[in-house]
Amino acid sequence: MSKKTIVIVGAGKGMGNHIAEEFGRNGFQVVLMARNQASLDGYVKEFADKGIEAYGFAADASDTESLTAAFDKVKERFGAVDVLAYNACILEGGKPTELSSADLMRHYQVDVASALHSVKQVLPGMKERKSGTILFTGGGLAIHPMPEYTCVSIGKAALRALAVTLNTELKDDGIFTGIVTITGNIAPGTDYDPADIAKEYWRHYTERKDVEIIFR
Helix, strand or coil, X not given: CCCCEEEEECCCCCHHHHHHHHHHHCCCEEEEEECCHHHHHHHHHHHXXXXXXXXXXXXXXCCHHHHHHHHHHHHHHHCCCCXXXXXXXXXXXXXXXXXXXXXHHHHHHXXXXXXXXXXXXXXXXXXXXXXXXXXXXXXHHHCCCCCCEHHHHHHXXXXXXXXXXXXXXXXXXXXXXXEEEECCCCCCCCCCCHHHHHHHHHHHHHXXXXXXXXXX
């Protein structure tokens, strides 16, 4: 029996790779997407050393054509995707009056629009099988926006709305959409240890209950 496949857009040492490890330890094959292929190759080796089957496909979340090309490779090699985890975000500060409309749109593309674009890459296969899970990495700034991080606040609020609306639209197709809203700074060995938070993504996948899990 072939393994299920999870694709993580926004792989890296932070939340992305911990999501990958949580699912990998539970029998998934893991597909990592990030901009730097050399970094991805290193992550794949690290996972192999842990007994987790992983693959890396370079993709830039600011470029929808790049994402499409990467997802096409994934579908060609592995077929339909079982779980999509979108973890990409531009974590830059900036007060509202310091930002241009171009700054806001640059953030919005990565933080929100490319999340939807990624969903649409995996959706046909999920709809065909009447099964699938879409997970987003949210943030506390969606609930409590800060002027110092205006773009991130707007992006996470929009991503939260996207999760809710997708969940409502797709539930009759057997597809669950959820978001893990992380209300603190992610760091190993703290109350916001990414290994602990990753377990909430797995809980979303297994329980398919509430749209949002808030990690406090």
